[in-house]
Amino acid sequence: MGLGWDYIFFIGIGGIGMSALARYFVANGKQVAGYDKTPTEITKSLEDMGIAIHFEDAIKNVSKEFLNPENTLIVYTPAIPKNHVEFNYFKDNNFKVLKRSTVLGEITKQTVCLAVAGTHGKTTTTSILGHLLNVCGVPVTAFLGGISENYNSNLIINGTEVTVVEADEFDRSFLTLSPDLACITSMDADHLDIYGNADELIKTFKDFSECIKPNGKLFVKNGLPLKGITYGIEDDSDYSAQNISIENGSYVFDINTPNGIHKNFKFSLPGRHNLSNAIVALAMAVEYGCSYIALAKGLESYKGVKRRFTYQIKTEDFVFIDDYAHHPEEINAVHQAVREMYPDKKVLAIFQPHLFSRTKDFVEGFAESLSKFDELLLLEIYPARELPIEGVTSKWLLHKIQNSNKKVIEKSEIIDEIRKSKAQIVLTIGAGDIGAEVKPIKEAFHV
Template sequence: MNLNQYHNIFFLGAGGIGMSALARYFVARGKHVAGYDLVPTILTAKLTAEGMPIFYRDEPVDIPEGFTDPGNTLVVFTPAVKEDNHLLRFFRYHNFEVHKRSEILGTLSSEYETIAVAGTHGKTTVSTMIAHLLYSSPVGCLAILGGISKNYNSNYLYSGNPKYFVTEADEFDRSFLKLRPSMEVVTSSDADHLDIYGTEMELKNSFEVFIKNLKNQGLLVIKEGLDLDTSTIEPGKVLKYSLSGGGYFAENLRLFPGHTIFDLILPSGRIDNITLGIPGEINVENAVAASVVALNVGVSEKELRNGLKSFKGIKRRFEVQYNSGQTVYIDDYAHHPKEIDALVGSVRKIFPDKKITGVFQPHLYSRTKDFSAAFAQSLDLMDEVFILDIYPARENPVAGVSSALIFDKMKIKHKKLCNKENLLTELAAVKHEVLLTIGAGDIDQLVLPIQLMLQNPPKSK
């Protein structure tokens, strides 16, 4: 696919986090970009302000002038767009070049030395850390990210004439198999997306195909203990890491509410007293993975130290939204039981004596059905939990599947089902020490109201 032959790029699902980063890339390349999404969001408003017209009716008549020429317009769509979408059908009927986002990323991956970060969780934080370490050093990079970097308030980075392309390798819909990386990172391979894969074994097989797709002489950075076949990679090209084992790991962790200090252990030695600019034990493991990559592409020890210290994190990833000293409020994107385990475990180690209250919004009917028991166990790690209705995303309701499926399996005493409309009333009646909002849906719309509630608590009668 020759991307240079198109002057106009139209995005179906432009407001998606990965789609918007790709849209910004094409704008930077001098393309005319427009798009459609189901509803306006903060992100689509930013895209419009950056010169990308976005509309919200599924009507071909709304397609902007200039984007109706099949010979000069490339159409990119996300799997979240359903096959009966009128716009998608219009573009196909009129013989436009129509491709999934993953196919476009696959084409880009052949133009650079691509660093692809895969994993059922952890990939957004690790890829954003890698991008920051490279971008803030002379090495530089192009980065198309799955989260908003708080350092740059963007999911897109580009330094002049970069050698490296940093991107997430998304396992959903087997998208990551379109990539041809020069370096791969695999953070995790826990069962997920069983609506796509059917079985955990099929998911595992897909990760192993991803590993086999690594370019010859490429490096594989993989978490210690993952049950994945790496035999197709030269042994010297497989670098293993974890929080506390493998060739690369951390020691002497000092956890604080706003940052962490640790020693990085390497096969060739150690780098002591590294400051990571964000809190959480899980983020130390992420930093280890990012450091392995950075050191192997030419980032110096001094640049690594400066980069990790200056790293501000990603929006909605262990993001501290409020801290009065008595009450701490953290918002997180966790939507898988293992992610909730890691989140709550990290919070407990920073605040061992505080009560943890969680607000959880399940994401997808299929995931709720497949992992209801595991979600219940993970939520039981907190002291008090409010469970919101399921956020459906791309799915239609499934008979017999609701948040009650998780709620009924939970064992803690203090738990409650509620909806978004009455959540603030419920929270206002509770004394908070550590409050977590958890989920990948639209629970982020509650962050500001919760902040305001905590800043101005209702007066007792």
């Protein structure tokens, strides 16, 4: 479907999922252009590939060759506002206008599709799986929800027979997929602005599990209320990590499988949640047909995803880590990882809440998870697509946090506050624009 069009125009091209699709179409010889609200590192990298991008919402900025409905496909993100001028122009003038998830669904229909679903862990699991298949020589295209450290891209291309995709539960977009192999990493309540309640979210994950092709396979984290091939850590799952030790900051473990135990795997991402992601990626690659010897090499060479427990500074005296965590369970996972790696060090967390609705829905969970750090600095809530909700502020969240070393600060105060702290480990956490603060912090404290 999408491949039948010569010109592809993206509304919201700088989004992580949208930009991966844009790269894909360029790799397949299509003419690509797009709009986004603001310039970012992602839009710059797309422009470096020759993609024309503009940042003012006006039809005059769209090149003439993209204004023919006969040969131009319009791809949009649901995050754009309803009054978007370009979006409405294309809709009113008989262009084919499709959501990103629909286009992705159409691309994967022609392939063997491996899909990764779950409220947490999708991006890391997808990037591990894409890397493993690529190392094993599988002709794969992997669409990632983050920038892979191994490829410095959110797209891995080594052929088109197999696709690896994140199955995103936001606005139920993963129901457009029909995977051959799929996994569900977690079903914690999230996106309640879309779903209303946790039961509806769980029902939608069950609906997704029914999208799998008739002879396909579903992998589920042990303990989830779905039937499938189970995976876990030190338990009785079909695939499980056993005999785990930490050597030089890496996990060394054996993997118990339906075909016996395979020994001495090595994985360098900290945190039991990441080890769990590695186990299901291994399980899916094994069931696809990869060999354990090749998979062990692939897993050892995996470097991670930017903004997923990414070390920015790592010295004996000072460590700075950046992470995308924006849900209480994800913050708990970051806390577990940092305590496991640095059990005796003082930890300062700088957190930017993401969305007023998520802060409101999970305020008690956020308070509990953030209370675990030795010191806490809170930034104001990042609104993304939302308008403020009365009474929902970072100050409100701060009052609920059981920690005497806490305060709300402005972004301009971050570096001074780190200097005042005696913490040896500094974390920046959040899915908003806190990522833009990483470079200045790194420059201020890099030895």
